[in-house]
Amino acid sequence: MANSIKKVAVIQDMSSFGKCSLTAAIPVLSVMGVQAVPLPTAILTAQTGYPSFYCEDLTSKMDYFVEEWKKLGATFDGIHTGFVTGKEQIDNLFQFLDVFHSNETKLLVDPVMGDTGEVYKMFTGGLLDRMKDLVKCADIVTPNVTECCLLTGLSYEKLQSYQNDSDYIQVLEEAGHQLQHVTGANVIITGLNPPPADGNKRYVGNMYVDANHSYYRLRDFNGESYSGTGDLFASVIMGGMMRGQDLVESMKLAEAFLAAAIEATSREQVPREAGVNYEQFLRMLL
Template structure:
């Protein structure tokens, strides 16, 4: 019995991570198994420090039960895992045993040129070990720099992006890599390599804070790849639909931005998507 597995945090309050990935999978017609890497009272943006409960101590027992029940996983999405090294070790063992056909790794440990609060450099090493089992890698610009041991420069040009992508491919051996959160004047998007040439998917920048946009983007890419879209097409569609969600959220002045990006328009788009 093959399954699609989502592994990332679940916030009780706020539409991010699993709260976004689960309805996106459902809209694609993909039944997902959902494993919170940790349960949070709220997500970490704007609510103060949340209370949390990690899955670390029970994940091994989950894996053992799956083996007894002959549950296998064909597709796995991995996002935020926190700072406890044991969860990374457990997931690495799980991936080594299962060898899913598609593992999308959306590392979550840094942004804006620095590590998230409470994170250390060991998390970079842990995500690098997980790259061994991944076919798709979607770091943001800061995370990409940390993964290859570079500093985030003040001025980022195409030559730097190309070298960064090349270094990521060489260090991780992941076949499909895109760097998210790349900006240029009034645009924001993702960069990837095709035949040693940098390609981009762009969307207009929208002022404001929109929590969960990265989670939405990676979930969409994941679902589109499961539906057999090519990587560049998956990036293009995911970028368009995420941009639409941001635009819709920006129109609702009464919406508390801490609750995360609204996904209704994106889910409607997925439901009309015919695929390949």
């Protein structure tokens, strides 16, 4: 399938409402000049943060994608995995990787399992064990703070108990290096949110860790958090990799894009589960 445009297989759910997963990844990759090739792991009427939703799990259908794409002789420049419904889907992901993950293919694993110290509804110990196996195959892993704790055994409660930014950052940095060492992947930890020192301002940020160094950035936190921001972030990182951008540059671009979108969304008082109004800011990614 000769085609000059870079192609990324995006393996995650399709939620109609909530602006996350595939509905976040496809527009971001497209505007960054990359073809998103979706493999839906589940179809939901709305993402799981809504009070009610219907979910059709597509675990049993994933094989068909592998078989049919194999017949097409499909190859991918990148593979981007996100939300999975359980351990069995990760087993299917390994089968997918056996066929399509070559030395030329960049694999980004967003280990979606929880947030703000809580695990998501589909989380099990079996899922965590398989996720630990999956991140070892990745070139880049983009856990949020909660997921970094799950993958490394760091206590989220202990992390939240630190009284100053520098202790929080140091402990998280150690966990990031531990994850980097175990996986051999570059790690970007998203959603850093150090506890406020004596009622002072709060900050939010991200941390990049590779084999040799780490780098983090914090910016003022407006107290708002929305569905799908991690998916948008990971998609910008993947788009940047496909364009040959430096990872730290991609991280800065993702932060600027999301900061603009979150600010606009916050002004419009959009409910958290509805996701951010990022559409008008896609041009920042061109």
